[in-house]
Amino acid sequence: MLDGLVSEVEAGRSAVLVLRGDAGIGKSALLDHLAARVTTHRIARGAGAESEMELPFAGLHQLCAPFLGHAGSLPPPQAKALATAFGVSAGPPPDRFLVGLAVLGLLTDVAAHRPLFCLVDDAQWLDRVSAQTLAFVARRMLAEPLALIFATREQRGRDDLAGLPELTLHGLDDTDARALLDASAEGPMDERIRDRVLAEARGNPLALLELPHDRVDAEAVEGSAPHGPGRVTGRIERSYLARVRSLPEPTQRLLLAAAAEPVGDVSLLRNAVERLGVDPDAAGPAVTAGLLDVGTLVRFRHPLLRSAIYRSAGLAELREVHRVLAEATDPQLDPDRRAWHLARATVRPDEAIAAELESSAGRARARGGTAAAAAFLAHAAVLTPHPGRKATRALAAAQAKLRAGAPAAARDLLELARAGTLDELGRARADLVEARISFASSRVDEVLPRLLATARRLVPLDAGLARETFLDTLSAGMFAGRLASEAHVREVAAAARATTPSRTGPPRNADLLLDALTTRFLDGYRDAVTVSRDAVRAFRRETGPDEVLRWSWAASALAADMWDHEGWTELVTRHVRTARAVGALTELPLALNSRVVVHTTAGELDAAALLIAETGRVQEAVGSGFSPYGTMTLAAWQGHASEAAPLIKAGTEEALGRGEGIGVAIACRAEAVLLNGLGRYEEALEAALRASGHPQDLVVTGWGLVEVVEAGARSGRLDVAEAALVRLTQDTDAAATDWALGVQQRCRALLSDGTAADELYRAAIERLGRTRAAMETARARLLYGEWLRREGRRADARAQLRMAHALFARFGAQAFAERALRELRATGETVARRDAATVALTPQESQIARLARDGLTNSEIGAQLFLSPHTVEWHLRKLYAKLGISSRRLLSTVL
Incomplete structure (x- = not known):
């Protein structure tokens, strides 16, 4: 397989492979074999390190460092993102996907001059952002002489490399195992010992090579050995340790320092061991024994050797080694790794070290390392001596862990915070974090009472935070939609309205948004228009990432509810960009689903499909579930009934299971769109009535009314259609945007006759044509063309239907395209069913x-x-x- 991979790359095509298997199964040996096979090409090597799993971009920097001289050829935004990620320059958090694209560009630029093979060992220990970035790159390589080969142990839970081409390695069969054991034996081996080694190795090649170095005597074979084969990895590590302990004591101390310094920096290691009082030449016996290789980097014979040395050391030894490594690390060039070593150099509370870790958390957050920031804060909390400050840091760490997609770790840190000294406000803040954790993992409708109680508790303590919590509660109410009690949502809104802002001066964005939502829920749509526009306008101005992540969904939903396509698009786009940039993986699926709906409204179904694939990978990475709002909506507009119907059914069940009424509403609206596109108007009407039946669902209610009017008009249920039009007109008159009025005019035209209908259709097309809601424009042309044909104006009908068909075909909206095609044929025009060229393109x-x-x-x-x-x-x-x-x-x- 590896030879075939090399041939692919040498032919100018990219290649990706994940080698999976237990420790010692041969993954590292295969990487070495591949490196020896391609010596005429460029080779880049990297390896994950267990002790650096929470240092952001550590693994990625290790792999890319030799090629950073090529960064000047990248487009400036990519070069800047890469420099910020690697800590070379300061700036706002880089877009995670922009960093990935920069790495892809860097590696492909290098490969363009000579084929490049990137070999990454111990990928299970890569820091998370590096693993995700490399997986991103691997999925986008195609036509470059570039290979990415990962070696990883089998992982439980998070696996960023899932779905890539892989080869799982298994142990040797008995015949090959015996042959390898005999070939590596230094002399005759007692048959009983031989059988025991074979039994314990279970075909693991490294075990077969290393276990004979153990001292195994007849007594052990006869009776004192533990029953069964035992853990192979543990036996290999013990074999390595036996060899290490046979070396001089200074050499052992040097090996421990090398094991604790995973980068393999020769000068740093030399500096550290000298501080330990060890001569750097003490490495000689380890090199002679084949345990260590000292070249441009320090490398161990096998990753298991490193971990065996590190794990077997006493606590005092480890603290001393990490202390000298911290002293040897330049605080200006690498402050985060220095802080990491300092944290491991002490078990006692130390405010100075905790403060350094807190600073490292800030730098990690600025580089887009949300998970790393959470880890630094967690260590800072543990090492903080002052109970109050300890609790505050633990609370901040819990919030960061939740944002990084680790709710279980967030709960643990929340308990640490509560075990410390928290004042009344701190305890209320802890309750708020707990409610947010529940919001991420429980039924949405069940979290509302807890959020409301927390908000009320905060009112006398911090009115500003209380209002923010009321806003969180109303956002949850919007999510719960029809599944939440309307009285409960109004109770939240009334309590929020009774809480006045605590500060003077211009209102905060959160205050404006809260006022808009309380007005919307308490006073109705018309009274909420002005304050809603003010809130959306405020949120469209530049704001901090925390605010963007926390309230973009509610703000963008409000913009859509006001039929503000431009504001809706801008807020959703920024939500996606910010969630990617700071690595807020719990937020990203929601942002991506919202962006999918924006794309479908604009007729950009191809772009929506790409985002849905990304959403799946993000959810897989964080192990989260999420109702497939975007997937249902896209499938409905694509018009493939056999695919869309099961998705809509499953999406409805998932939304019900999580208490997300908004998901049920979106599923009903998607079903209505699908059935209207297919011309199954009676069924579409039933779905549309379900979509529009609950005012708490806000924006989906209005969209559902649009489908009710079309389905009712086409199925002869004019009374139902007219009632829906009355409701729709009230809101769209108040909104008065081109999108709102264009949709209203289209719906009014459906229920009009003669000159009035003609004028309404033409006005709708003109208004909608001024917006980015291209799907709405195409539907207006289709309906106008259908009306013109029924009026006997065939030539005029053909013009509208041709444009509608061309638009729907370009969008990929198959059902609506077929509907336009049937109408065109009914006008007497002969037209091909599909554009063959369009069908052929992915x-x-x-x-x-x-x-x-x-x-x-x-x-x-x-x-x-x-x-x-x-x-x-x-x-x-x-x-x-x-x-x-x-x-x-x-x-x-x-x-």
């Missing part, structure tokens, strides 16, 4: 083709779609062949 090829047609360069397309320029060019060559053209200048002709 969603990604379609995106690339449109962007290239619009004049973007390969680099600009790659930056937008998170692909390398080489891969973009490869896709272009493929789609040129499919479309029968020779260059991008002809794309505008065929698309």
Whole structure:
């Protein structure tokens, strides 16, 4: 398999492989074999280190460091993101996906000059952001002479490499195991010992090579050995330790220092061992014994040797080694690793070290390392001597762990905080964190009472925080939607309204949003329009990442409820960008699902499909469940009934199980869209009535009314359609945006006749054409074309239906495209069922083709779609062949 992989790369194609298996099964040996096989090419090596799993970008920097001289060739935003991630320059948290694209560009640029093989050992110990970034790169490699080979043990829970091509390694069979044991034996071996080694090794090659070094006597074989084969890894480690302990004491101390310094920095290690009073030449016996290799880097014979040495050391020895490593680490160049060593150099509370760890948390957060920031804060809390400050830091760490997608760890830190000294406000804050943890892991409708109680408790302690908590509670109420008691939501809104802001001066964004939502729930849509617009306008101005993550969903939902397509799009886009940038993985699926809905409204179904794939990978990475709002919506607009119907059914059940009424509403609306597109109007009406039946669902209610009008008009239920139009008109008149009024005019046209209908359809098309809601415009043209045909105006009908069909076909909205096609044929026009060229293109090829047609360069397309320029060019060559053209200048002709 490895030989085939090399051939692929040498032929100019990318290759990815994950080697999986137990420790000692041969993964590292295979990486060494591959390195020896490709000596004429470039090789980059990296390895995860258990002690550095929480240092952000540590593994990635190790792999990329030799190539940073090529960073100047990257587009400036990518180069800046990479420099910020690696701590070379200061700046706002870099977009995680921009960092991934920068790494992809860096590696492909290096590979363009000579094939590049990146070998990453012990990937199970990579820090999380490095693992996620490399997985991102691996999934986007295609047409570059570049290979990414990972070696990893089997993992439980989080596995960022899941889904990549893999090879699972198993033990040798009995014949090969005996042959390897005999070949490596230094002399004749007692048959009983031989059988015991074979039994304990269980085909593990490293065990077969190392266990014979153990001193195994007849007594052990006869009776005192533990029953059964035992743990192979433990036996190998004990074998290594026996060899280490046979070395001089200074050499053993040097090996421990090397095990605690996973980077393998020769000068740093030399400095540290000299501080231990050990001559650096003490490495000689370990090198002679084949346990250590000292070159440009210090490398152990096998990762198990490093872990065996480190885990077997006494606590006092480890503290001393980490102390000298901290002293040897430059506090200016590498303050975070220094703080990490200092934390391991003490078991006693130490405020100075805790403060350094807290500073490291701030730097990690600034580099987009949310998980690392949480880890630093957790260590800072443990080492803080003052009970009050300890509790405060533990509380901050719990919040960071929750944001990083680790609710279980957040609960543990919350208990640590509560065990410390918290004042009344601190205890209320702890209750708030607990409620948020529950919100992430429990039924949404069940969390509302807890959030409300916490908000009320905060009112006399911190009115500002109380109002923020009321806002969180109303956001949860919006999520619970129809599954929450309407009286309960109004109770929350009334309590929020009774709490006045604690500060003078201009209102905060959170205050504006809270006022808008309380008005919406207590006074109704019309009274809420002005305050809602003020809140959306305030949130569209630049704001901090914490505020963006905490309230973007509520603010963007309010914008959509006000039929403000521009504000809705901007807020959702920033929500996605910020969640990616700071690594807020618990927030990212929600943001991505919202962005999918924005894309579908704009007719960008290909872009929506790519985001859905990303959402799945994020949810898999954090082990979270989330109702597939975006997936249901996309499937409905695509119009594939056999695929959409099961998704909608499953999505409804998932939403009900989590108490998310908004999910039930979205599923009903998706079903209505699907059935209206298919022309199954009676069934569509039933689904649309379910979608629009609960005012608490806010924006979905309005969208559902639109489907009710169309389905009712087409199925002959004019009374139902007219009642829905009255409700819709009240709200859209108040909103008075082009999107709102355009949709209203389209719906009114459906229930009108003669000149009035004609004018309404044309006005709707004009208004909607001024917005980015391209799907709404296409539907208006379709309905107008259908009406024109029924009026006998065939020529006019053809013009509208052609445009509608072309739009729906380009969007990938198959059911609506087929509906337009049937109408076109009914006008007497002969037209092909589908554009063959369009059908032949994949969603990604379609995106690339449109962007290239619009004049973007390969680099600009790659930056937008998170692909390398080489891969973009490869896709272009493929789609040129499919479309029968020779260059991008002809794309505008065929698309």
